[in-house]
Amino acid sequence: MADGYIPSFNCGCKGIRTCLRCEAQKSEQHLLQENDLIQYDFTYDPVSKTAVREEESGSRQSYAFPGVFLWENFVSEDEERELIARMDQDVWRESQSGRRKQDFGPKVNFKKRRVRVGDFTGLPAISRHLVDRMSKAPRLASFKPVEQCNLDYDPERGSAIDPHLDDSWLWGEHLVTINLLSDTVLTMSLDGGWGDVEHGEVRVAVRLPRRSLVVLYGEARHRWKHAIHREHIRGRRVCSTFRELSAEFLQGGEQEKLGSELLDLALRFHGAPL
Numbered sequence: 001m002a003d004g005y006i007p008s009f010n011c012g013c014k015g016i017r018t019c020l021r022c023e024a025q026k027s028e029q030h031l032l033q034e035n036d037l038i039q040y041d042f043t044y045d046p047v048s049k050t051a052v053r054e055e056e057s058g059s060r061q062s063y064a065f066p067g068v069f070l071w072e073n074f075v076s077e078d079e080e081r082e083l084i085a086r087m088d089q090d091v092w093r094e095s096q097s098g099r100r101k102q103d104f105g106p107k108v109n110f111k112k113r114r115v116r117v118g119d120f121t122g123l124p125a126i127s128r129h130l131v132d133r134m135s136k137a138p139r140l141a142s143f144k145p146v147e148q149c150n151l152d153y154d155p156e157r158g159s160a161i162d163p164h165l166d167d168s169w170l171w172g173e174h175l176v177t178i179n180l181l182s183d184t185v186l187t188m189s190l191d192g193g194w195g196d197v198e199h200g201e202v203r204v205a206v207r208l209p210r211r212s213l214v215v216l217y218g219e220a221r222h223r224w225k226h227a228i229h230r231e232h233i234r235g236r237r238v239c240s241t242f243r244e245l246s247a248e249f250l251q252g253g254e255q256e257k258l259g260s261e262l263l264d265l266a267l268r269f270h271g272a273p274l
């Protein structure tokens with residue numbers, strides 16, 4: 001897809017962030033993107049917290065892979081049904097790469113590093129129990145989200161999210177995502193080699209079972225990019241990502257006042273999507 005290509009119809013894609021719907025409109029289609037045939041180098045093992053690679057020769061390499069916490073069966077089947085039914089009562093807005101989204105959070109301009117309350121009215125009521133429950137994990141004992149973003153991935157649209165790092169000017173140490181409706185794979189990637197892999201892109205596949213919660217922190221948050229590739233969306237997938245504030249917006253930080261206003265609002269759980 002050429003840079004600057006702007007689809008002229010019903011999707012939210014811009015530039016290189018395309019979906020099957022807008023790709024189908026192009027005369028010269030490149031339906032298979034480069035990353036459609038990924039050979040995974042490593043697979044994450046949540047028990048040993050290592051990234052494991054099996055060579056064709058039968059030898060096995062494994063390296064510590066810190067910064068991922070996985071909580072299986074975080075929500076029950078009944079809860080999942082209720083959560084999705086509730087989300088589907090609200091409008092889903094078109095986003096990039098064939099995703100749809102619902103946002104509950106402050107108004108942010110990341111380029112200009114500006115944030116304000118805007119129309120934010122708090123996280124949705126359905127999240128109160130979820131946030132309560134996540135705080136039972138020692139890693140999340142003091143996690144206080146001020147933003148929730150729900151994303152809806154559709155295999156028919158080729159929905160995906162390209163490798164990226166989440167902002168760390170506004171957002172804090174922990175990125176918390178609840179994975180609903182289908183299993184998927186969160187692909188972690190690093191350029192320039194790792195361990196005995198001297199150069200090139202190293203990828204670690206983190207399996208996310210349906211109804212699990214995953215936390216990225218430390219190196220997995222700040223050094224490794226994360227992505228959801230198209231081929232790992234096998235059925236409708238909905239996720240909710242929760243983000244906390246960075247030190248600048250917490251006690252003792254320069255923007256503490258705004259931070260505490262956002263926190264108070266967020267944790268009243270009276271929110272409507274923006």
Ligand SMILES: O=C(O)CCC(=O)C(=O)O
Nearest residue numbers: 151161166177228239241
């Ligand atoms: O879909 C996911 O699990 C990841 C979403 C994500 O990385 C983001 O919204 O920044």
Ligand SMILES: [Fe+2]
Nearest residue numbers: 164165166226
């Ligand atoms: Fe992200």
